[in-house]
Amino acid sequence: MNDVASPDANIRLGMFEAACDILAAAVIVYDKNDCLVFASRQVLRYFPIHADTLKPGTRLRDVLGAIFDTGVRYGIPPEQRHKAVNREEWVSAQISVHWREQYDAVERLSRDRWLHFRKRRLPNGYNVTTLVDVSEQKKQEEQWRSDLDRIALTEEILQTVPSPVIVKDRNLTYIAANKAFCTIYNATPEGILGRTVWDLADAENAERIERSDRMVLETGEPFVLPEHVIRADGSDLYVITRKHRIGAPGHHVVVTVMDDVTALVAGAASVSDEGDTLLRVPGGFVEGQNCFDPVRDAERRLLLEQLGAEDLRALPGKRVLIATPNTRIEEILVGEFKARGGDCCAVRSRYEFDGFLTLAAKHGLAIDLIILDDNMPDYQAMFDHGQDIATRLITPDGIGPDFMRALVEEHELLSENGSPLGDILTPVSFSDDWYIATDITAMLPAAVGDVEVLVAEDNQINQFVFSQILEGLGISHRIAENGEEAVMLWRKHQPRLVLMDISMPVMNGIDAAKEIRQAEELTGTHTPIVAVTAQALNVDMQNCMDAGMDDYITKPVSPDMIEAIYRRYAAGKLEKSVA
Incomplete structure (x- = not known):
């Protein structure tokens, strides 16, 4: 048996020391008798003890005592650091930690210095301890937490500012929007953040705002x-x-603040002509975005009318559960109830309904009101399940894709006494009228029909929106439900303007526009055709132009957008025809 160290032992030890230096880690090894076997040079960087203390054979107790004598105190809870510490008690506590099978902790040695301790007890009784300086990392973490606190405070301040405030990044994408701005669009921050103005405004206003x-x-x-x-x-x-533009170069953002002066403008309107106005604006106010959605407003009123006035007044602070399979109803009621101060959520099935009530009862949360949609499968059983809770049954027939039909039926029922919805033109079908088909070549080149605008749109909600807007502008119109019907009505009425949805069944808008243009080649006429698209994609726009269309607008449409298009293409045509 040879107890003499191998010839390359010093080389291995030197390599180990070099590895510790490269890793910036201190390593200490004790044997099963708590005597020092090895300590790297890095240890002296962390503890200002004499180098002789780290010689092999030194007892663990003596090393800890030397560390204590330098004034270093680690392993002490923060709440006890201001108290006097007994030397023997501290050494004993550290020996106890030393004998754990595993120990991992980050200790603060001074105001701006942290060490990461890792201790492992091997099966043979040896203990390996590593120490790594993580001061910079901890400083960054503290700075990160401080920044998060400041961001949270800033967001809280923005939310309470009464004026709308938004922030856009260098790609003009919304990265912040306060509550006042979301209220303008009746939207949530999730529906705005990450999007651009082209997703929220009509094409004309979007272009102006982006410019x-x-x-x-x-x-x-x-x-x-x-x-x-x-x-x-x-x-x-x-x-x-x-x-305003803020931020460093390469990281600029655009901050928009909309100072609400409505009260001053409204007050100025009530001042007599002889008095001074409250607010003088050179050139007046520019007409901005029209965010009003007549369909959504009609849906909202229809739903709220089915709830008692007392229930609506008592909403603040109440817990309300909505059970409906219709996401449109869910969105409207949850938003409305939260705006009125209620704590509201929704479920979409019998399974979710039963589970929600069971979980609420388990945690002692009382539900004050249940709104139950009678379109919900098993709604009667759900009504019985929640019989101990005030329950209101709603019958929202037609809300969603079929809402247009429900409005028309209501209009017809009220037509004798006058409908509050105004005059609604029911979408035309092939069987609603008859006409004599003539050879297109025999039509007069200058023929102008009695219908000013032909709308080709298959979605009933959008049909209603177009009808309301055009009626409000006093413009006669007809509506086609697909491209084939649009061509037929164009041949029959020769409108002054066609608003053509490019995505329709039977025949899409692009093919319909091509057929109209082919027919016009024989007569020498030209009807302005404006594409209506869900989103302004370059490929869609090019296809529209190739099909012979004159322009395009994007949904959602607004009265200002339709009026601008009408003035650009149809109003001028009418004046020339009259002349």
């Missing part, structure tokens, strides 16, 4: 504009919109 955003982003010059906006609830909002 000013890019000017501010590129030049850094502030932008100011008085605007008149129609909120989603139909009310007027007069604002002074201010845009």
Whole structure:
């Protein structure tokens, strides 16, 4: 048996020391008798003890005592660090930790220094301890937490600011939107963040807003504009919109603040002509975005009318459960109840309903009101399950894709006494009328029909929106449900303008436009055709232009958008025809 160290032992020890230096880690090894076997040079960086203390054979107790004598105190809970510490008690506590099979902790040695301790007890009784300085990492973590706290505080402040505030990144994507701005669109932050103005505004306003955003982003010059906006609830909002660029180069963002001056404008309207106005705006207010959705408003009123006025007044602080399979109803009621101060959520099935009530009872949460949709499968059984809770049954017939039909039926029932919905034109079908088909070549080139606008749209909700807008503008119109019907009605009525949805059944809008253009080649006439698209994709626009269309607009449409298109293409045509 040879107890002499092997010839390459020193080489291995040197390599181990070099590895510790490269890793910036201190390593200490004790044997099963708690005597020091090895300590790397890095240990002296962390503990200001004498080098002789780290010689092989030194007892663990003596090493700990030397560390204590330098004033270093690790392993002490923060709440006890201000108290006096007994030397023997501290050494004994560290020996106890030393004998654990595993130990892993980050200890703070001073105000700005942290060490990561790792201890492992091997099966042969040896203990290996590593120490790594993680001061920079901890400083970054503290800075990160501090930044998060500041961000949370900033967001809280933004949410309470009464004026709408939004922030867009250098790609003009919304990255922040406060509650006042979301209220304008009746939207949630999730429905706005990550999107662009093209997703929220009509094409004309989106182009105008993006142009000013890019000017501010590129030049850094502030932008100011008085605007008149129609909120989603139909009310007027007069604002002074201010845009600023902030941030470092390469990380600029555009901050838009809309100072609400509605009260001043409304007050000015009540001042007599002899008095001074409350607010003077050179050039007046620019007509901005129209966020009002007549279909959604009609749906909202239809739903709320089925609930008692007392229930609506008592909503603040109440817990409300909505059971409906219709996501549109869920969105409207949850948003409405939360806006009125209620704590509200929704379920979409009998399984979710039963599970929710069971879980609420288990945690002692009382449900104050249940809104139950009678379109819900097994709604009667659900009504019985929640019989101990105030339950209101709603019959929202037609809300969603069939809402247009429900409105028309209501209009017909009220037609004798006058419908509050105004005159609604029921979408035309092939069997609603008859006409004599003539050879297109025999039609007069200058023929102008009695219908000003032909709308080709297959979605009933969008049909209703077009009808309401055109009726409000006093423009006669007809509606086609597909491209084939659009061509037929174009031949029959020779409208002054065609608004053509490009995605329709039977025949799409692009093929319908091509057929109309082929027919016009024989007569020498030209009807302006404007494409209506769900999103402005370059490939869609090119296909529309190739089919002979004159222009395009994107959904959702607004009265301002339709009026602008009508004035551009149809109004001028009418004046020429009259002349």
